[in-house]
Amino acid sequence: MKIVVVGATGTIGKAIVTKLEQEHTVITASRKGADVAVDMTSIASIQGMYEQVGKIDALVVAAGAAYFGPLTTMTPEDNEQSIEGKLKGQMNLVLLGLEHLNDGGSFTLVTGIMMDDPIKQGASAAMVNGGIRAFVKSAAIEMPRAIRINSVSPNVLQESWDKYADFFVGFNPVPVERVAQAFVKSVLGGQTGQNYEVY
Known part of the structure; x- marks a missing residue:
């Protein structure tokens, strides 16, 4: 299979690439440091990426910036960062x-x-996460040509625990390998409209 991984230079993205590249052709995509440059906030950049890679069998996304900050001081502009x-x-x-x-x-x-x-x-980030889950569930019933669509919902990572522990008090972090395996399940399996929770 020919697979594009967007966000391939991040912690989760690297783990996904490591698993998939053993048996498939993987094209890495990110803002920088990848096979193909792509800015998810730019329609023109996304179109350019697709034109560059040609026909593919799967697209995997392990990227997407979201705003974190107190609700009482969050502005519409802050929230727009997550939406965009x-x-x-x-x-x-x-x-x-x-x-x-x-x-x-x-x-x-x-x-x-x-x-x-x-x-x-985390209100802004939670909002867009829920939006993506709803989009996937709904889009699955309209996908043409037997195309499937799923999402993966990771917990905070063990590999990032030192950085985020103060935000995720009482959480049990998961290894990135488990998260990457859920992406593999989505790409190589047969299900659609699913949100694979790695909690």
Whole structure:
């Protein structure tokens, strides 16, 4: 299979690439340091990425910036960062990618535990995570040509625990390998409309 991984230079993205590249052709995509440059907030950049890679069998997203901060000081502009970076960015990758996916191909997007298990300062991120989950569930019943769509919802990672422990008090972090395996399940399995929770 020919698979594009957006966000391939991040912790989760690298783990996904390591698993998939053993038996498949993987094209890495990110803002920098990857095979293909892509800015998820730019329609033109997304279109350019698809034109560069040609027809593919799967698109995996392990990226999407979201705003973190207290609700009482959050501005509409702050919240827009999450909408543009994670919600609209991923939806546009699907909308613009349909014609580039081969029959029976798949999209795998990324959500996150905060939509189910809230943390302080995480309202904006939780909102877009829930939006992506709803989009995936609904879009699955309209996908043409046997194309599938799923999402993966990671917990905070063990590999990032030192950085985020103060935000995720009482959480049990998970290894990135478990998260990457859920992406593999989505790409190589047969299910659609699912949100794979790695909690």
